Amino acid sequence: MPVPDGGDALVVLRGVDKHFGPLHVLQSIDLTIHRGEVVVVIGPSGSGKSTLCRAINRLETIDAGEIVVDGRPLPAEGRELAALRADVGMVFQSFNLFAHKTVLDNVTLGQIKVRKKDRKKAEERARTLLDRVGVASQADKYPAQLSGGQQQRVAIARALAMDPKVMLFDEPTSALDPEMINEVLEVMRQLAQDGMTMVVVTHEMGFARSAAHRVVFMADGRIVEATTPDEFFGNPRSDRAKDFLSKILHH
Amino acid sequence: MFDFLQGYDLLGAFWVTVQLTVYSAIGSLVWGTLLAAMRVSPVPLMRGFGTAYVNIVRNIPLTVIIVFTSLGLFQTLGVSLGAERFTTINFRLAVLGLTAYTSAFVCEALRSGINTVPLGQVEAARAIGLNFPQVLRLIVLPQAFRSVVGPLANVLIALTKNTTVAAAIGVAEAALLMREMIENEAQLLLISVIFAVGFLCLTLPTGLFLGWVAKKAAVKR
Numbered sequence: 001m002p003v004p005d006g007g008d009a010l011v012v013l014r015g016v017d018k019h020f021g022p023l024h025v026l027q028s029i030d031l032t033i034h035r036g037e038v039v040v041v042i043g044p045s046g047s048g049k050s051t052l053c054r055a056i057n058r059l060e061t062i063d064a065g066e067i068v069v070d071g072r073p074l075p076a077e078g079r080e081l082a083a084l085r086a087d088v089g090m091v092f093q094s095f096n097l098f099a100h101k102t103v104l105d106n107v108t109l110g111q112i113k114v115r116k117k118d119r120k121k122a123e124e125r126a127r128t129l130l131d132r133v134g135v136a137s138q139a140d141k142y143p144a145q146l147s148g149g150q151q152q153r154v155a156i157a158r159a160l161a162m163d164p165k166v167m168l169f170d171e172p173t174s175a176l177d178p179e180m181i182n183e184v185l186e187v188m189r190q191l192a193q194d195g196m197t198m199v200v201v202t203h204e205m206g207f208a209r210s211a212a213h214r215v216v217f218m219a220d221g222r223i224v225e226a227t228t229p230d231e232f233f234g235n236p237r238s239d240r241a242k243d244f245l246s247k248i249l250h251h
Numbered sequence: 252m253f254d255f256l257q258g259y260d261l262l263g264a265f266w267v268t269v270q271l272t273v274y275s276a277i278g279s280l281v282w283g284t285l286l287a288a289m290r291v292s293p294v295p296l297m298r299g300f301g302t303a304y305v306n307i308v309r310n311i312p313l314t315v316i317i318v319f320t321s322l323g324l325f326q327t328l329g330v331s332l333g334a335e336r337f338t339t340i341n342f343r344l345a346v347l348g349l350t351a352y353t354s355a356f357v358c359e360a361l362r363s364g365i366n367t368v369p370l371g372q373v374e375a376a377r378a379i380g381l382n383f384p385q386v387l388r389l390i391v392l393p394q395a396f397r398s399v400v401g402p403l404a405n406v407l408i409a410l411t412k413n414t415t416v417a418a419a420i421g422v423a424e425a426a427l428l429m430r431e432m433i434e435n436e437a438q439l440l441l442i443s444v445i446f447a448v449g450f451l452c453l454t455l456p457t458g459l460f461l462g463w464v465a466k467k468a469a470v471k472r
Contacts, residue, residue, distance in 0.1 A: 086380025
């Protein structure tokens with residue numbers, strides 16, 4: 001898939017560096033994500049791809065460099081940071097639905113408390129979104145009563161309820177049983193088709209191939225390749241990527 | 252056998268005990284929660300204050316605190332907490348002392364509960380744009396409270412029994428009456444049993460009820 005026309009830069013990372021103690025997890029990362037673009041980040045464990053994803057809404061701080069979201073540099077803290085996070089949807093590996101709230105309340109909370117919508121409108125929107133991700137019938141249950149796949153779809157609805165400019169997915173299917181992976185990927189694929197800007201950290205190569213505009217391959221804290229899925233899977237240029245693909249694709 | 256009880260307001264004394272307990276419980280729940288919020292806050296000054304408060308107050312004997320409210324606050328500094336009658340002043344001072352002391356324990360129980368809330372809950376809350384007070388109030392504290400109903404029940408039971416220290420500044424609660432009866436009557440054993448049973452009547456149901464609440468409130472993960 002080509003990058004959509006007229007897509008201006010929505011998220012820009014320039015020279016981003018981060019250390020965890022002696023470990024240099026992000027090494028001068030430069031990456032631009034355009035409006036409407038779906039970027040899939042893949043790479044071996046410990047390559048820094050999750051950290052990269054989490055840095056975009058400052059769940060991880062960075063040591064050096066600059067991250068710009070929709071023309072504004074990432075605020076360090078406080079009200080501005082909260083406002084930015086509201087505009088950046090995040091879906092976690094372990095779902096992280098609010099355990100003491102019902103599915104419906106999970107999806108309305110941000111709308112009411114951050115977007116200041118009234119409860120009725122928020123519930124309406126929440127039910128629409130829950131219907132869209134296929135869990136409308138579970139609205140009054142608690143997260144622990146749902147399967148992993150259902151929980152992750154609720155988490156997607158919760159993020160969408162904020163009308164985010166970009167959605168970050170941090171290994172959204174890695175904690176799921178195999179038979180539930182597809183129901184989540186299907187929702188994400190639908191989102192991609194609807195034109196949502198997405199950054200997806202994943203090990204699902206099928207999704208990368210079929211839904212991504214661009215594949216970013218990371219290893220040892222660096223971006224090694226950033227190209228179209230066809231180019232990356234068909235004709236990887238770096239040895240590191242060839243080695244990685246040979247290990248995961250020959251089964 | 253119980254003739255000697257004539258002329259003593261046993262129920263009245265226990266009623267004062269109950270009032271001391273209830274007011275102090277509410278006070279320490281509020282102040283303890285604020286202290287816990289300070290101890291997990293991102294502001295170093297607040298964290299420092301919370302930590303210092305807890306470590307100082309919980310290590311001072313309650314008797315010293317209660318006596319200080321009377322001798323220090325009232326008689327030296329003239330703090331009368333808006334009351335004029337002596338008994339009311341002493342009652343309020345006792346509630347203040349009990350609250351100040353018990354909050355330290357409420358804070359620590361609650362903080363242990365906060366530590367049981369997975370980091371992912373906080374990250375998810377931040378990720379939808381909630382600010383620190385909202386994250387604490389809407390996500391962390393509700394889950395923390397549910398996990399510490401049991402420990403808080405312990406604190407409440409301890410508080411109920413600790414109200415007896417208020418006798419030291421002349422609050423007419425159960426222990427003061429007991430002392431008076433022991434001085435005047437020749438039924439030492441029976442008097443002790445009566446007051447022991449009286450306290451059991453207060454604390455046993457509290458413990459059982461809160462044990463049931465703890466089970467009901469537990470967050471399923």
